[in-house]
Amino acid sequence: xxxxxxxxxxxxxxxxxxxxxxxxxTHLCEQCAQKEGVAVKSQLSIxxxxxxxxxxxxxxxxxxxxxxxxxxxxxxxxxxxxxxKNAVLGCPYDYxxxxxxxxxxxxxxxxxxxxxxxxxxxxxxxxxxxxIELMKLRQELEAAVQNEDYELAAELRDKINQREK
Amino acid sequence: xKLTDISANINEWFDGSGPLADIVISSRxxxxxxxxxxxxxxxxxxxxxxxxxxxxxxxLMSLELxxxxxxxxxxxxxxxxxxxxxERHLISRHHAFxxxxxxxxxxxxxxxxxxxxxxxxxxxxxxxGGCQLSQCYEQINRIDDMIxxxxxxxxxxxxxxLTACPTNLGTGIRVSVxxxxxxxxxxxxxxxxxxxxxxxxxxxRGLFGEGTEAAGDFYQISNQVTLGASESDIISLFENAxxxxxxxxxxxxxxxxxxxxxxVLDDKISRAMALLRNxxxxxxxxxxxxxxxxxxxxxxxxxLGASTPAIEKLSGLSDASRGTDKSETLSISTINRxxxxxxxxxxxxxxxxxxxxxxxxxxxxxxxxxALNG
Numbered sequence: 001x002x003x004x005x006x007x008x009x010x011x012x013x014x015x016x017x018x019x020x021x022x023x024x025x026t027h028l029c030e031q032c033a034q035k036e037g038v039a040v041k042s043q044l045s046i047x048x049x050x051x052x053x054x055x056x057x058x059x060x061x062x063x064x065x066x067x068x069x070x071x072x073x074x075x076x077x078x079x080x081x082x083x084x085k086n087a088v089l090g091c092p093y094d095y096x097x098x099x100x101x102x103x104x105x106x107x108x109x110x111x112x113x114x115x116x117x118x119x120x121x122x123x124x125x126x127x128x129x130x131x132i133e134l135m136k137l138r139q140e141l142e143a144a145v146q147n148e149d150y151e152l153a154a155e156l157r158d159k160i161n162q163r164e165k
Numbered sequence: 166x167k168l169t170d171i172s173a174n175i176n177e178w179f180d181g182s183g184p185l186a187d188i189v190i191s192s193r194x195x196x197x198x199x200x201x202x203x204x205x206x207x208x209x210x211x212x213x214x215x216x217x218x219x220x221x222x223x224x225l226m227s228l229e230l231x232x233x234x235x236x237x238x239x240x241x242x243x244x245x246x247x248x249x250x251x252e253r254h255l256i257s258r259h260h261a262f263x264x265x266x267x268x269x270x271x272x273x274x275x276x277x278x279x280x281x282x283x284x285x286x287x288x289x290x291x292x293x294g295g296c297q298l299s300q301c302y303e304q305i306n307r308i309d310d311m312i313x314x315x316x317x318x319x320x321x322x323x324x325x326x327l328t329a330c331p332t333n334l335g336t337g338i339r340v341s342v343x344x345x346x347x348x349x350x351x352x353x354x355x356x357x358x359x360x361x362x363x364x365x366x367x368x369x370r371g372l373f374g375e376g377t378e379a380a381g382d383f384y385q386i387s388n389q390v391t392l393g394a395s396e397s398d399i400i401s402l403f404e405n406a407x408x409x410x411x412x413x414x415x416x417x418x419x420x421x422x423x424x425x426x427x428x429v430l431d432d433k434i435s436r437a438m439a440l441l442r443n444x445x446x447x448x449x450x451x452x453x454x455x456x457x458x459x460x461x462x463x464x465x466x467x468x469l470g471a472s473t474p475a476i477e478k479l480s481g482l483s484d485a486s487r488g489t490d491k492s493e494t495l496s497i498s499t500i501n502r503x504x505x506x507x508x509x510x511x512x513x514x515x516x517x518x519x520x521x522x523x524x525x526x527x528x529x530x531x532x533x534x535x536a537l538n539g
Binding site for chain 1: 206329
């Protein structure tokens with residue numbers, strides 16, 4: 001079936017409208033549909049998906065009845081709000097810090113699944129405590145560089161190198 | 166190594182070889198990884214990004230990959246060069262046009278790329294011609310093991326490999342196959358196919374060109390679920406269910422065209438031949454669209470034994486790319502070559518300078534004419 005507007009391209013968007021019991025059908029190609037403003041987006045962008053999912057959950061505020069919604073991750077400083085906006089998290093620990101809010105979204109994105117069952121690194125990775133410490137040291141290092149305290153920066157750099165060995 | 170060292174030729178995975186390559190052009194597996202003890206990139210300062218970049222670059226360049234590898238500083242690569250890398254499927258659009266210190270480690274034969282500081286600290290991919298997902302996984306898994314010996318990945322026993330976006334969580338694996346489905350399109354069944362794949366939770370994208378519009382009947386389908394299914398489960402779903410079914414449908418549609426509508430088929434192929442052999446200005450969209458019909462014609466002859474007047478005439482075109490040996494018939498690798506080398510950045514890089522759209526259209530038409538007129 002050809003698009004009833006341009007009569008050139010294949011009609012791929014079929015619109016059925018019922019107004020006052022009167023049924024009208026419209027068949028358009030993608031381009032014309034877009035021009036007419038009736039194009040349906042075939043896939044939601046990831047940001048839209050995330051925002052709509054997070055928005056559909058009760059906010060922490062509603063659950064806890066206090067201002068807990070401003071919680072930020074103690075390790076990287078990011079907030080849920082930033083995640084909704086950018087669709088990316090701030091650090092690996094966000095998965096723990098925001099677990100309650102993220103879990104429904106994780107399940108939705110992965111067909112209801114919420115536990116890993118694939119490859120596991122053969123080398124046991126550095127303990128959580130050490131990883132958090134490394135992130136903290138790096139943050140302090142950045143601050144030291146910003147304040148032009150190069151002595152402290154060198155000290156911190158040594159500490160990081162030591163722990164990474 | 167310069168980009169112009171590779172830009173005059175097609176990559177190995179696009180030379181038309183490999184199992185089922187008449188329909189499944191190539192297979193790709195990509196893994197997303199982050200280094201433990203660092204924040205994700207969105208919260209990293211430029212200094213921390215540089216530190217990650219250096220660490221991963223040194224690690225990757227020290228690996229034994231069975232091929233020469235070269236490193237590219239993506240943020241210092243020219244705009245044209247970055248467009249080229251995207252056309253070549255060596256790096257993602259996100260990586261090419263993102264910001265901050267970032268790089269790519271690329272195997273000279275182009276089967277392997279590592280993107281450093283894309284959305285995650287590290288994304289590695291292996292690409293092969295035809296349907297070869299298991300082989301891709303075997304290779305990328307081995308490379309991943311080698312990297313893991315040198316850096317600590319962010320990993321949680323519960324959630325698996327931790328990624329910046331929760332949609333990649335778990336295995337961090339993205340399995341993709343690139344498909345050429347001209348007959349499903351011609352017989353009006355493509356929408357049905359696209360809806361069915363989306364219903365299975367798979368993502369469908371166009372292979373060439375901007376956005377999601379599929380140009381030249383090339384589609385890329387990939388998994389979206391990465392958590393709660395193992396790597397081998399996901400790969401086996403593609404190899405044992407999804408791919409055989411698609412190949413069967415496309416072949417059925419090709420046979421249907423041959424038996425029921427040979428004139429429609431011949432008309433498409435003949436028109437494509439006539440335009441490509443005579444046009445003096447041709448856009449990349451139009452070239453993709455027309456070359457797609459030639460590709461289908463040659464494959465139908467080789468794989469289905471099709472012999473309609475247009476297909477005979479098509480395969481009778483002497484292959485100009487084979488030099489003086491005019492006895493050779495037009496091959497798939499010549500057509501694939503035209504697909505790749507007539508992309509905008511390829512054209513300009515091989516020409517040696519930036520060209521406006523009209524000059525590109527003229528140059529593109531010239532390359533195609535000379536390849537098809539022997």
